[in-house]
Amino acid sequence: MSAPQTEDVLQRYLAHARVQRRLAPRTLSLYADALQRLQALALRDGVELLRLQTAQARRWVAQLHREGLGPRSLALLLSAWRGLYRWLGGERLVALNPIEGLRAPKAAKPLPKALSADDAVQLADHADTRADPALEARDRCIVELLYGCGLRVAELVGLDAQASGTARGWVDLASAEAQVLGKGSKRRSVPLG
Known part of the structure; x- marks a missing residue:
């Protein structure tokens, strides 16, 4: 052609x-x-x-x-x-697609950006004086567990206040640890900050 x-x-x-x-x-x-x-x-x-x-x-x-x-x-x-x-x-101009089986090299998947220590402290210290104190305490605990323990969000939302037969994870205040169910359904123990 x-x-x-x-x-x-x-x-x-x-x-x-x-x-x-x-x-x-x-x-x-x-x-x-x-x-x-x-x-x-x-x-x-x-x-x-x-x-x-x-x-x-x-x-x-x-x-x-x-x-x-x-x-x-x-x-x-x-x-x-x-x-x-x-x-x-x-259009019947070619019998086969010579590109069909070709794949590009895999692109590197960048790691997510970590929150800096200063930003984490600022987030943990943030307080809204007009907010409900119970919600403020809850939010402070969430930040501490996420950042201080290195939990994933999925691990955090699976936590219960205490161990039970149905708990995917729990916080053990006596040993200052959180038991979490992580990726691949693997259980791990992390120290509380």
Whole structure:
């Protein structure tokens, strides 16, 4: 397929994405950029887009990754390319989708940001003089358990005041510990702050 024909097919696909799939303008812009990159790679390597093979597409993704394109950007490219080939298959212009089995490298999952010690102290010391003293005491205990004991919210809400057959967790004031049921249904003991 020559460059003008390729351009026409890509424009028809983008029109389909805009009208039939109702993609947002920003998504359409990102898809257009992804398809331009695909077209540039194909022209550079002398590959016809309608004859693209999975191995060649995999090499392109690996090359883009080596050049510094991040996992999320690669996932977006692959989504646009996969959609194009799915549409080409529906138009009976290709027999198979060479992008279908390709996956972007996994993106690192950043750890949640921890509350600084100063912010935790400020949160624990916060008092509303107009609020109910019982609610203020409860809120203070919640902050202390969450931050001081390192509890997860799910562990906190599973706590009872005392041990019982149905308790998922409890606070043992005599030993100054909280027994909690954590991730993977594992029980652990944490010291109270």
